[in-house]
Amino acid sequence: MLKTSTPAPLDQAVIAKAQALPTGLWLTCPNCHASAYRRRFGAAKVCPQCGYGLRLTAHERIAQLTQQFEQWDQQLPQLPTDFPGYADKRQAAASASGSDESVICGQALIGAHTVALGVMDSHYMMGSLGTVAGERLCRLFERATQARLPVVVVATSGGARMQEGIQSLMQMAKVSQAVAHHAAAGLLYIVVLSDPTMGGVAASFAMQGDIILAEPHSRVGFAGKRVIEATIHAQLPADFQRAEAVQKAGFIDAIVPRSALGAKLAALLALHEGC
Amino acid sequence: MTAYEQVLQARAPRPYSTRTLIAGIVSDFQECRGDRVHQDDSAIIGGIGWLDQRPVTVIATTKGETLPERLATHGGCPEPWGYRKALRLMRQAEKFHRPIITLIDTPGAYPGKEAEANGQAAAIADLLLAVSTLQTPLVAVIVGEGGSGGALALACGDEVWMAAQSMYAILSPEGFASILFKDVTKAEAAAALMGLTPKELLANQVVERVLPEAGRQFPTMLKTALIPTIARLAAMPTATLLAQRQARFRRY
Numbered sequence: 388m389l390k391t392s393t394p395a396p397l398d399q400a401v402i403a404k405a406q407a408l409p410t411g412l413w414l415t416c417p418n419c420h421a422s423a424y425r426r427r428f429g430a431a432k433v434c435p436q437c438g439y440g441l442r443l444t445a446h447e448r449i450a451q452l453t454q455q456f457e458q459w460d461q462q463l464p465q466l467p468t469d470f471p472g473y474a475d476k477r478q479a480a481a482s483a484s485g486s487d488e489s490v491i492c493g494q495a496l497i498g499a500h501t502v503a504l505g506v507m508d509s510h511y512m513m514g515s516l517g518t519v520a521g522e523r524l525c526r527l528f529e530r531a532t533q534a535r536l537p538v539v540v541v542a543t544s545g546g547a548r549m550q551e552g553i554q555s556l557m558q559m560a561k562v563s564q565a566v567a568h569h570a571a572a573g574l575l576y577i578v579v580l581s582d583p584t585m586g587g588v589a590a591s592f593a594m595q596g597d598i599i600l601a602e603p604h605s606r607v608g609f610a611g612k613r614v615i616e617a618t619i620h621a622q623l624p625a626d627f628q629r630a631e632a633v634q635k636a637g638f639i640d641a642i643v644p645r646s647a648l649g650a651k652l653a654a655l656l657a658l659h660e661g662c
Numbered sequence: 663m664t665a666y667e668q669v670l671q672a673r674a675p676r677p678y679s680t681r682t683l684i685a686g687i688v689s690d691f692q693e694c695r696g697d698r699v700h701q702d703d704s705a706i707i708g709g710i711g712w713l714d715q716r717p718v719t720v721i722a723t724t725k726g727e728t729l730p731e732r733l734a735t736h737g738g739c740p741e742p743w744g745y746r747k748a749l750r751l752m753r754q755a756e757k758f759h760r761p762i763i764t765l766i767d768t769p770g771a772y773p774g775k776e777a778e779a780n781g782q783a784a785a786i787a788d789l790l791l792a793v794s795t796l797q798t799p800l801v802a803v804i805v806g807e808g809g810s811g812g813a814l815a816l817a818c819g820d821e822v823w824m825a826a827q828s829m830y831a832i833l834s835p836e837g838f839a840s841i842l843f844k845d846v847t848k849a850e851a852a853a854a855l856m857g858l859t860p861k862e863l864l865a866n867q868v869v870e871r872v873l874p875e876a877g878r879q880f881p882t883m884l885k886t887a888l889i890p891t892i893a894r895l896a897a898m899p900t901a902t903l904l905a906q907r908q909a910r911f912r913r914y
């Protein structure tokens with residue numbers, strides 16, 4: 388019933404039957420395109436065929452990864468911006484994600500370890516980096532530096548927040564400053580790259596970790612695949628910018644299945660006790 | 663002038679080449695090439711020269727003058743080895759307490775297959791991280807196009823200046839229009855919304871200074887402006903310099 392990753396003849400009757408089922412019962416994996424009953428993806432939302440993790444909201448991620456979580460800096464004022472349609476877009480994003488911004492930051496317990504945790508949410512305007520998200524991340528690193536806590540960031544983003552223009556670009560520099568000061572204090576920073584981590588987020592704090600982990604098949608890169616294809620007038624392979632290829636190129640320490648992520652982080656945190 | 667006219671002006675050829683610009687600012691320029699890891703990137707010219715009586719490091723993006731140069735630089739779009747070359751030269755400058763001047767004219771980092779495979783994102787991220795604590799002054803000057811993260815990577819200075827005929831934006835107006843309006847032909851309308859002109863960026867405290875248009879005299883005028891600024895920054899205790907740089911970016 389499942390489509391395998393190597394090309395196999397498709398059972399058109401099965402596909403037709405699957406498509407006839409009420410939506411919501413079946414899920415199609417965006418990575419390997421296999422279809423399976425939603426429940427087979429489990430609570431962690433992982434494709435039973437290829438191990439790709441469906442995109443989680445920040446709240447789902449926090450529930451999966453932490454034993455305890457206390458949010459910081461929830462009440463930051465939004466930048467007044469008159470960009471047409473931006474306010475409506477933010478409102479729609481909030482209801483789609485259940486988050487009030489593209490990143491949620493706070494203090495968390497992972498295993499037995501207290502960490503400063505930032506979790507991005509691709510359901511909120513594609514996880515884009517606006518001023519509020521940048522300010523939350525900056526404060527996350529500042530508070531972690533003061534409290535001498537390690538930082539874990541679960542990244543997912545399309546990049547900069549276009550509607551905020553140059554102010555969004557400046558967040559890349561602002562957060563990088565905070566990362567640099569946390570690093571200078573001898574403290575640990577672990578990044579978990581999840582699908583997708585692109586643009587200005589990949590080109591700043593998401594690639595500045597002491598240790599960089601990734602979920603299987605996550606797309607990680609600077610420019611979008613279609614922009615590159617249009618520039619070089621060529622088709623790119625299916626594995627282009629996938630975590631496995633990026634790891635082979637030398638930019639990711641380890642690819643960790645979602646079910647093993649908590650244990651992996653706990654093991655790394657234990658090796659850096661007090662950092 | 664409309665915002666889009668400003669963009670076209672920023673992209674137009676200037677009456678001096680990048681090398682003429684460098685030669686107008688520093689004397690006895692000694693070029694240093696390569697990232698010491700992968701290869702050289704002709705989209706970035708770097709080296710050491712005399713600003714008046716003081717050795718400085720100059721790092722400039724360039725679009726090239728001839729057609730082969732323009733092809734080799736991808737129209738002034740650096741690749742990861744270009745950013746790593748810039749970082750290497752910044753570390754070298756730091757070692758010898760040499761101030762750094764960056765000259766920026768780039769549509770952005772090159773969106774190429776090799777560039778991605780060699781860590782375009784990581785190369786820019788490394789620069790942003792390094793400049794945060796770099797123990798020597800850095801003045802960045804946007805002389806033409808300042809496009810997205812590829813420009814920001816070289817523009818995290820103690821001061822950031824713009825030429826009157828330049829632009830600085832999160833993305834090209836064409837890219838912006840295609841993302842937000844799903845229509846690349848709406849670049850003109852996009853430009854008007856982006857706040858990319860020197861006037862707007864000065865008002866928003868993204869840059870400290872706008873240099874008036876000076877035609878062929880621009881390199882000389884820039885040199886005259888840089889001398890006292892570099893002298894002032896170089897005289898600061900390093901801790902003060904870094905605290906001020908941090909505060910500069912913290913306010914956004």
Ligand SMILES: [Zn+2]
Nearest residue numbers: 416419434437
């Ligand atoms: Zn799958």
